[in-house]
Amino acid sequence: MKSYLDFEKPVAELQAKIAELRTLGEGGDAVAIDEEISRLEAKSVAALKELYANLTPWQKTLVARHPNRPHFVDFVQGLVEDFTPLAGDRKFSEDEAIVGGVGRFRGEAVMVIGQEKGADTTSRLKHNFGMAKPEGYRKAVRLMETADRFGLPVIALVDTAGAFPGIEAEERGQAEAIARSTEACLNLTVPNVAVVIGEGGSGGAIAIATANAVLMLEHSIYSVISPEGAASILWRDAAKAQDAATNMKITSADLLRLGVIDGVVAEPLGGAHRAPDVVIKAAGDAIAGALARFSNMAPEQIRDERRRKFLAIGRSL
Template sequence: MTLLDFEKPIAELEARLAEMKQQLGDKHDADSESALKVVENKILQLKIETYQNLTPWQRVQLSRHPERPYTLDYIYSITKDFIELFGDRTVKDDKAMVGGFGTIDGQTFMLIGQQKGRNTKERQFRNFGMANPEGYRKALRLMKLAEKFDKPIVTFIDTPGAYPGIEAEERGQAEAIARNLKEMFMLKVPVICIVIGEGASGGALGIAIGDRVLMLENTWYSVISPENCSTILWRSWNFKEQAAAAMKLTAKDMLAFKLIDGIIEEPLGGAHTNKEATANAVKQAILAYHSELAQMSVAERIDKRIEKFGSMGLVIE
């Protein structure tokens, strides 16, 4: 398992525990069991202290953990009949954006999200989770398809930003994202948006206009990444930790600012330590919020959605 810097003291204790168990073998007595228990308790206490007091930058690091579940991991965990749909009917199929119909406990949803890769080849194939304009147009096409068949929509947000290449700008990156924002406000079906990793800039916002916006515990959501913020303000990436703290980008910050509606707790150590439990927590959140939203009329949902985003921020005239 990949270790982050702040996890090394925990790993050292776990290595010590494994060494003790190896030395003891099957010769366990009351004293050895007591010694093992002391080390196990130390590990648990250190984990609790570490993960309950993470800095914003450490949460950013966890959100990018290479073993963290991605969109398709969640989709295949919570559905058994996912049918992926492809293409924007204009240019091509963007592999950084995935989507299709799937059933969760008897209810069919349109599931859409950004997808990253595990290795170099996959990352290139998925363009590091950075969608081109055709990715956002594909997402909108699938949302309109869900609306046509009266199926609720769930989006999974995990991107370092929309792809900034020249070809993306030539094909209308800004227009594609702006159109998504406009159209998502008026969708007649329930829309639930979940930040499962990185939620950066318009690349995230392009599929994040929903009746309920949620974040997993160790994720971030902001107009810019800490590194890029540091580069702009200090002309160096070396101040990314200070930038992360100043930007107030964690799930707790977003909830305090009323920019999201809820936080989905992760297992101790992060989503990657128990993917099944994390997926189940996501599934339960989807079902609970869908049950709530399904009780509203179409007009009420749209009005509340517009009011929700319209009331964000502080305006001083």
């Protein structure tokens, strides 16, 4: 069953009429009804095109959070063969908000790390809605160091509202764990590519997204804080999240223009949730292209280029 966002109401209404006509057509004048269905379908596609050609930053935020949007596990299933998950930080426990392991991406052995939000109530609770605790980031460090030791490129799939903000996470060194994970990204001598597939929230995203190439799906978002959180701080009113989203420059188009990211992966009409297989393949092509750029680079060059790239962000010539 399709799930429509609030701003997609005109499309939802047209689709409801189409479904109603299809039901009537089972026992009536099929030819006349088919013609009306074709007309309404064309109208529905046109309405969807118009909506998605003019999405506001807040609407893009809603698309990035769509419950049917493909998650980490979907990308791994579609892009990585022989995936073997690796668990635990070897210090405290296993954090299932961050999932990682080795596998083969288009014939090449790689390390894949990312946040998994979960697709239903049970899996969301299991994965803590993709919000990692310190042990999750320490696991990421362990996997990155393993990848570096064995010469495996690292692919990071980012989808988190942010790091877990609970007291127990702070007690176990959340900030330090995020910093160590970011440092591990910077120290890699193998190429790493990060793709923001949904939400790229704050340090929770940066911890695994400090990569040689940072890509975003067209309707994903990447920000230092959620629009609701920014509105609460700036205006003491979470209801102003739409204003915050506009002013924060969180969309792929804005971040590409500002030089924060390196590329945008186009999504199918109506967002990734409407054609997951299409967007997963497109993301795979973009990852393969990014990794190919570093195939002939020496390990030290790969590390130094990554560091220079991040030092240059925000500097004016």
